[in-house]
Amino acid sequence: xxxxxxxxxxxxxxxxxxxxxxxxxxxxxxxxxxxxxxxxxxxxxxxxxxxxxxxxxxxxxxxxxxxxxxxxxxxxxxxxxxxxxxxxxxxxxxxxxxxxxxxxxxxxxxxxxxxxxxxxxxxxxxxxxxxxxxxxxxxxxxxxxxxxxxxxxxxxxxxxxxxxxxxxxxxxxxxxxxxxxxxxxxxxxxxxxxxxxxxxxxxxxxxxxxxxxxxxxxxxxxxxxxxxxxxxxxxxxxxxxxxxxxxxxxxxxxxxxxxxxxxxxxxxxxxxxxxxxxxxxxxxxxxxxxxxxxxxxxxxxxxxxxxxxxxxxxxxxxxxxxxxxxxxxxxxxxxxxxxxxxxxxxxxxxxxxxxxxxxxxxxxxxxxxxxxxxxxxxxxxxxxxxxxxxxxxxxxxxxxxxxxxxxxxxxxxxxxxxxxxxxxxxxxxxxxxxxxxxxxxxxxxxxxxxxxxxxxxxxxxxxxxxxxxxxxxxxxxxxxxxxxxxxxxxxxxxxxxxxxxxxxxxxxxxxxxxxxxxxxxxxxxxxxxxxxxxxxxxxxxxxxxxxxxxxxxxxxxxxxxxxxxxxxxxxxxxxxxxxxxxxxxxxxxxxxxxxxxxxxxxxxxxxxxxxxxxxxxxxxxxxxxxxxxxxxxxxxxxxxxxxxxxxxxxxxxxxxxxxxxxxxxxxxxxxxxxxxxxxxxxxxxxxxxxxxxxxxxx
Numbered sequence: 028x029x030x031x032x033x034x035x036x037x038x039x040x041x042x043x044x045x046x047x048x049x050x051x052x053x054x055x056x057x058x059x060x061x062x063x064x065x066x067x068x069x070x071x072x073x074x075x076x077x078x079x080x081x082x083x084x085x086x087x088x089x090x091x092x093x094x095x096x097x098x099x100x101x102x103x104x105x106x107x108x109x110x111x112x113x114x115x116x117x118x119x120x121x122x123x124x125x126x127x128x129x130x131x132x133x134x135x136x137x138x139x140x141x142x143x144x145x146x147x148x149x150x151x152x153x154x155x156x157x158x159x160x161x162x163x164x165x166x167x168x169x170x171x172x173x174x175x176x177x178x179x180x181x182x183x184x185x186x187x188x189x190x191x192x193x194x195x196x197x198x199x200x201x202x203x204x205x206x207x208x209x210x211x212x213x214x215x216x217x218x219x220x221x222x223x224x225x226x227x228x229x230x231x232x233x234x235x236x237x238x239x240x241x242x243x244x245x246x247x248x249x250x251x252x253x254x255x256x257x258x259x260x261x262x263x264x265x266x267x268x269x270x271x272x273x274x275x276x277x278x279x280x281x282x283x284x285x286x287x288x289x290x291x292x293x294x295x296x297x298x299x300x301x302x303x304x305x306x307x308x309x310x311x312x313x314x315x316x317x318x319x320x321x322x323x324x325x326x327x328x329x330x331x332x333x334x335x336x337x338x339x340x341x342x343x344x345x346x347x348x349x350x351x352x353x354x355x356x357x358x359x360x361x362x363x364x365x366x367x368x369x370x371x372x373x374x375x376x377x378x379x380x381x382x383x384x385x386x387x388x389x390x391x392x393x394x395x396x397x398x399x400x401x402x403x404x405x406x407x408x409x410x411x412x413x414x415x416x417x418x419x420x421x422x423x424x425x426x427x428x429x430x431x432x433x434x435x436x437x438x439x440x441x442x443x444x445x446x447x448x449x450x451x452x453x454x455x456x457x458x459x460x461x462x463x464x465x466x467x468x469x470x471x472x473x474x475x476x477x478x479x480x481x482x483x484x485x486x487x488x489x490x491x492x493x494x495x496x497x498x499x500x501x502x503x504x505x506x507x508x509x510x511x512x513x514x515x516x517x518x519x520x521x522x523x524x525x526x527x528x529x530x531x532x533x534x535x536x537x538x539x540x541x542x543x544x545x546x547x548x549x550x551x552x553x554x555x556x557x558x559x560x561x562x563x564x565x566x567x568x569x570x571x572x573x574x575x576x577x578x579x580x581x582x583x584x585x586x587x588x589x590x591x592x593x594x595x596x597x598x599x600x601x602x603x604x605x606x607x608x609x610x611x612x613x614x615x616x617x618x619x620x621x622x623x624x625x626x627x628x629x630x631x632x633x634x635x636x637x638x639x640x641x642x643x644x645x646x647x648x649x650x651x652x653x654x655x656x657x658x659x660x661x662x663x664x665x666x667x668x669x670x671x672x673x674x675x676x677x678x679x680x681x682x683x684x685x686x687x688x689x690x691x692x693x694x695x696x697x698x699x700x701x702x703x704x705x706x707x708x709x710x711x712x713x714x715x716x717x718x719x720x721x722x723x724x725x
Contacts (some may be wrong), residue, residue, distance in 0.1 A: 056452035056455060059448075059451060059452055060452035061448060063447050064444030064445055065444065067440055067444035068437070068440040068441055068444040071437065071440025072433075072437060072440060075431045075436035078430070078431045080431070081172060081428060082172070082174040082177045082424075082425045083177055083425060083429035084168070084174070084176075084423075084424070084425065085166060085420070085422055086161065086167045086181040086182055086184070086185040086421060087165070087418070087419050087420035088165045088167065088185055088188065088189070088419065089418075090114065091163065091416070094129060117165065118157075118158065118165065118261050120188065121156045121165065121188055122154065122156055122484045124147060124151070125185070126187055126188060127150050127154070128182065129187050130187050131146045131147050131455070133183060136149070136150065150169075153170050153171055153180075154167070154168070154184070155168040156168075167181050167184050167185055167422075169184065169304050169422075174424040174425045174426075177422070178422040178425070179422075182422050187416045187682065189416050189417070189418065192416045199208055199716075200405060203405050206403060207405055211398040212359070214391065214394050214395040214396055214399075217395070218388065220396045220599055221387045221391045222388045224387075225381070225384045225420075228380065228381055235343065247364070247368065247379065248643055250360060250363055250364040251382055251383075252602075253360050254357065254361060254364055255386055257353060257356045257360050258357055261350070261356075261357045261717045265350055265353075265354075267285070267346055270283055270499040271343055281421070284686065287339055287342055293342075296331055296335045299331050299659065300331045300332060300335065303324060303327050304328055307324035307328055308327055310324050372412055373544050421697075423520040461670070461672040461673045462676060462679070465697060468669065468697065471676065472683065474667070474689055474694060475518070475694040475695070476694060477514065477515045477519060478511045478512070478696050478697070478699060479697045480508065480515070480516060480549075480697065480698045481511060481701075482698075482701050483698055485581075496545055496552060497548060497552045497607075500512070500553060501552075512549050515546075515550060515699040516550060518693065518694055519666060519693045530639070530640065530663060531632060531636050531644070531661070531662045532564075532643055532662060532663060532666060532693065533644040533646050533655065533662040533665045533666070534550070534645055534646065534665075534668060534696075535647070535648060535649055535655035535665065535667060535668065535686070536648045536649070536668035536670075536682070537648060537650050537681070537682035538650045539648050539650075539651065539691070541648070541669065541674055541698060541699075542670060542699055543645065544576065545647040547573060547643050548563070548607075548698055550666075551607045551641075552605050559641050560608070560637040560639045561641045561643065562607075562608045562609070562641070562642045562643070563605070563609050564585065564609075564610040564635075564643070564644045564645065565584070565609065565611050565645050566585065566612075566623065566644050566645060566647070567612065567645055568585065568586060568612050568616055568622070568623075570647070571612035572645070574611035574612045577602055577611070579600055579609060579611040580611070582600055582611055583597055583611075583613060584598055584612050584613025585610055585613050585622075586612060586614045586615070586616045586622065587614055588610070588627075588631060589622045589628060590614075590616075590622070595634055598610055598611075619652070619654055620652070620654055623657045623658055632661045643664060644658055646658050649686060655685070655686065655720060656686055656687070661688050663691075664691060664692070664693035665693060666693055666694065666695075666696055667682065667686070667695045668696050668698055669697055669698065670697075670698055670699050671697050671698065671699050671701065679695075
């Protein structure tokens, strides 16, 4: 069973955040973040100057209690007294199609070429009606392309609403006045008939000048008056009680009866209930349903409601008692009147009938005068109507557009630019999958980094080019690149080994294009320059990059050595310029893994180990092929090549697992490092990267 040290895992320990790391992050990503921020700001500025401009006219209307100059009333319980339902209904009126159609017609909006026939629909979309705070003020906002027209439309809607309110009140008063006038005319006719009946009775019984002079007549007169009053009182009380009884039987609001509305106790309790209800609602919003204060407020509210209900029941009981008392009084007066009438029936029968007719005439006269006075008063009120609604703020042409608000767009673009830029920089940092420096690899993979190889521009595989690794190392033996090769060789040689120093090493990588073959050639050239006998085996039987570099594609190589009776010495070729011996790939094969896994391959490697000081195998990447995993069983050490910032961390960890873990891996060579950028990676900066280029002679 493999130990945990043979299986590298991608573990990242939480390291305390350093201010220098934040600064390094900004130094690395400020250009990218600023580019995103500038692009975002630019988009918002362009939108602010390209979007269609619109202006908003604002008018305000105050809803107040309508003034009644004839008979002032208390509007404390009217719709105008802090009634959200009334306010919402007025908002609906202001948005109604009938009212807006009046504005469309008066302002001739259908003739506007920018609006057209659908002017009503357009106006409904351009209009915003809202309540200002908790007051009785309504704000009218109209948004359109012209500041003058926006103000004109807002004022037109406000004036149309005021006129509509005045018209509604006038029509209501006119209807009431007409009804009262008709009723007065009917009562006038009734009064005339009753007075004619009295006069006719007097004439028929010769009582035109009769005056009551006896005690009986006086008693009858007084009792009749008292009986009439008692009956009138009984009728009024009974009507009130029947109204209450009707409300009770129909399930109506008993608290709307006049006695309840006029009760000082009920009004006081309602005031307390209003205060407690508001406090309960505030407590529910603040603490929730189960808070003790909410329960206390709810109990107090229920107690007050109970008191109101008890007081209403008491008033109903009083009304019933008053009806009973009035009935008893009426019955008593009727009996008394009957008794007196019996005493003077003979002499007063005619007088009783006359008085009854007179009472009817008097009652009709009282009703007629009451209705006539109310009709006249209502008719006069129509000339002094006040709608209770007036414009408190007329809309004026706005000084600037309401949309787009260029200052707001710029500020929003700047804020979002900073946010998007910072988020983009952070995301780019988080999604950077490659390794940045030696310490980072060693912390995450627990594998030593033998050398950090600087990036060299202009590499070429042309044998005549002066930029190729061999020529470069020859011309610049004391350069930064040359020192990196020496550091890599020393790192491989310093790895612990039980039997012998690592003479046979394999160089591979996770993926193609990571500078593996260049590193093999550079290592071989560096070792040859130090006088070592160096052999490079091109085991990449698919591509043969080292073979192509030395121009030995047509010569006998590894495939021929493994498949034909060819001697090892015949397959090894020496490059005179660098002093490197090469075992090229040789002929093409369809099954490289089988050849590399053969016993012949193992014997060839054992034979070559004793003939050269250093044998370097250029193996294919472990990601696309299994060749490197097969060859790793025959070598002393493996050098794993990782391209700086490019090779994903997951690919490196997976490649190491394919090689059997870390047991044979001498270390990692970090290639193509852009060392001028390494100081921007804070604690991952390597020691050699902090050395100035002036230190290196070449």
